[in-house]
Amino acid sequence: MQIYKSEVLNHVADSSSIKLKGINTRRGLIIDRNNTELARSIPVSSMWADPKVLVSNADVFHREDWQKLASVLDMKLADLNALIQQKRSKRFIWLKRQLSPEQTQFINRLKIPGVYLQAEQRRYYPTAEINAHVLGFTGIDSRGLEGIERAFNEQLSGTPGKEKVVVDLHQRVIENKGIVDEAKTGEDIQLSIDSRIQAYAYRELKAAVLRHRARAGSAVIIDVDTGEILSMVNQPSYNPNRGDLRRPEFTRNRAVTDMFEPGSTAKPFTVVAALEAGIVRPGTVITTTPGRFRVGRNWVRDYRNLGPLSVTQVLQKSSNVGVSKLALALEDDVFLDVFYKLGFGIDTGSGFPGESSGKFSIRPNWSKFEKATLSYGYGMQVTPLQLAKAYATLGSGGVKRDISFLKTDKPLSEERVFSQKVAQQVISMMETVVNDGGTAISASLESYRVAGKTGTARKAVKGGYGDEYMTFFAGIAPASQPKIAMVVFIDEPAGDAYYGGDVAAPVFANVAEKALRLLNIAPDKKEENVAQVVKERKNHG
Template sequence: MGQARKPKGIPLCTWRHILMLCVISFAFVGVLARAAYLQIYETSRLSSEADKRSVRIQGIDTRRGVIVDRNGVELARSIPVESLWIDPKTILKTPSTLHSVSWKQLANALKMTEGELKRFVQERKDKRFVWLQRQLHPELAKFIHRLDIDGVYLQKEQRRYYPTAEITSHVVGFTGIDANGLEGVEKAYNDLLIGEPGKEKVIVDLHRNVIENKGVVDDAKQGESIALSMDSRIQALAYRELKAAVLRHGARAGSLVIVDIDTGEVLAMVNQPSYNPNRKDQRQPQLTRNRAVTDMFEPGSTAKPFTVLTALEKDIVKPGTLISTGPGKMRVGNHWVRDGVNHGTVTVTKILQKSSNVGVSKLALALDDNSFLDTFYRLGFGLDTGSGFPGESSGRFNVRPNWSKFEKATMAYGYGFQVTPLQLAQAYAVIGSGGIKRPVSFLKLDKPISEERIFSKSATQKVLAMMETVVNEGGTATDAALESYRTAGKTGTARKAVKGGYGDEYLSFFAGISPVSDPKIAMVVMIDEPEGDVYYGGDVAAPVYSNVAEKALRLLNIVPDKIEQIVEAKDSKVVNRG
């Protein structure tokens, strides 16, 4: 046998091997060169394209400021909620979504049929953002989140909440769905409360979830909180008593205002009917308007103290000056001025105590026109109070150039011009302050904004003493008397003006000041159209004043001044017996 042939060895390097190595090398160098080119020369363009797809500028929410009363009790605050929005284009990319169980559950949760929800989406097929429902209930938001439907999203928002509801609604007001103030203090101080939203740069994924925060672009400015002059304890008390009076007398409406005489702050302001600002279905114009600052009325006999004050200022009469009011009526031009009864010859004090139209008309006619009108102008009638409250009326005080004596006489007892309850309360605060006028404020103050003496202290103190007789025995407002505090005030009962004259409906008022020894509050109570035979201010409005003022003064920690009278009376009896 021959020897076996030795197999040839495999060559280590062939042309094919060399060719493959060259191809791989050239490919690697090409990729490396391309990568280097992109990294060095195309960085800006590629970063820009990437940013367009993933980087977003989104807002930084700012929380609306809290509104509190003068004691720090919260009256309005913002609470976190979620709102529902959809991307119709994303939803319609997957037609099966519209027939899924989750879609049916979503429709049921929103109280819609599947067909209604489907049509809603299809009608907006080209849009990328559509609100479906705002400010969801927390449990509903959780349920929708669990459904996890592509194209259906939740967004965090804020909703305004009012803990005291209808008690403070007319002063605090309310905001709209986008947290802008629409009524009351919320509207008046909207720019202060709302703040300024900020901006931040973020990176989002395919589903628009934030995966990285790239920093703040603009800092958010949080809304400032404000403290109102209102005392929520007194406000609640006033609300309860006014509502009870309106219901008891079957009245159409009512208003009550309390002003701090020393500062001009509004301590309480309530209206009937009221509304709950937390419920959108109750925000109707006839309920939401603040009647105490928007509605005008002829003040009736509550204007008589101003005529008496002018007569005292001009030194035409003194409190004890006798004036003949008999026989209970007086002809002025072609018209008659009448009293309910013939009071005969009485003092100026009695004119106020008995509310004599004839007596106060004679005082007005004895004054020159400029002096008479100047009093009303200085009190601010015909001008708003400067409170800044939205929709505040300036009243109506327009005197014809050639006005008649009868018009002048009727103005003396509150006809022929119109005021708001707030204006009247401010005017009575002037009497209580000894002739000093202070601007009205709905914000808490440490001291008055400004002060202006418009009447002498002597004259206003005399009028205050005369008004005290109205509340005491023999006056027209004995039901306004307080148990522990001396009170001065004036009743008013005015016919409501209708086309062509006056109708059979009445407005009943009581305006008062307490305590007389050191006046702290001025209050106006107005009841609109009380039903039945009881419609006089002394019967309808005066009891409301008594119930509110007694408790309000105690809440304000004011020392009772009737106790001093009782002690003095007892001491006098002991001396007499001795």
């Protein structure tokens, strides 16, 4: 038999003892722009069983160790026995994935024939909630399900390998026969996020949401020079290390998925359109008396009679009447062109999973009142990221740059959408918003000049607008040579304080000051003005 049937017998023996075993590969690291680890894979053990081996050792089911195994699995003994009997012809079933170190040691001590441990990996996020919405998370099989983990899953995953091994009766490896396919390690991904700035932004946003008993909040910071996202945080957040506690309403990245009417933060773009068309200059006076004016069958109103205002003061005082008159003096195409060029109505091209494109669809034969309300941010919807990108375009002197979640030394692309002269004029106008007499003194910084705009809008409900508010502040700093553009959005603040200058602006001030210092940006505010800023901010809480 051994002589004449050797080839057949060897084949039979090999088929039961020689196996192809997978070689695990390491999922790539995710690091921030300063090489700080944000996500890594750590080794863990998972427990599996060979039901055929267990059934052939029937006495196992009556041992005390089998009862202990059931307790580790959080299963009733009867249910565990039923599972094994149901799968009795199988050679592999998972019992529990990604065990804790203590559980691994315990299972090793039990030494139950037919129960084995297999080396796997689990994703670990050192910063937990702080970067949760940017990073996302992976599933039990280390496949990216949300965020950067999903967007760059292919690069991060690598390619598992295969090796030929000889196993014994209990499927234990007793000999290696060589590698069939080499394993390829996943690529490391370096994000544009600065963990230091991210931590400050997260802390300040969370404190504001709690202080004002708000429903939610978001904050985004963009590098004006490159289009890189330096920080993106949301509230409420979640711990990506705790899959058992994840809830869908916490895991979505509101900064790229949620849309809102931008309110008065859209007014600078109306002013851009008017200046580009040459119908006004910064000092041109517009009559807003008596604080309202009729458009068709509707009224556009200011919060009070502001009287005659220059175009600069229209932004400083946030006059709805003033910007409406500017919009109505423009041809439709000229007015809308600026909004289209800034990217409203389309996503930012960031590649982030689930990103919303906002809403900017103007119906044919739209009314003059719709045009007037659009000039101060009603009738359109944007995401915090879209608004931050638009303000970054202002800060860059009218050059629109693509957004990047990855670290880059230069912009991915550039497009001039309006003149540098107009951008500088509007930035100078927006500086008055955070100075004495403006609507956002609490957004002023001690060491840097700021250009910004507040926004407060009622939330749309069926049939009109309700009593809930959204508040936001969009700003650029330093105003003399912009480096960052930042948007802070607070959803449904409770209590008496619900204006953007009271709720969102302080978050901007606290984060922007620290961010600019961390980026090593030279202060551009004269020393004699610093004491005045400190005094004004104290007076405004």
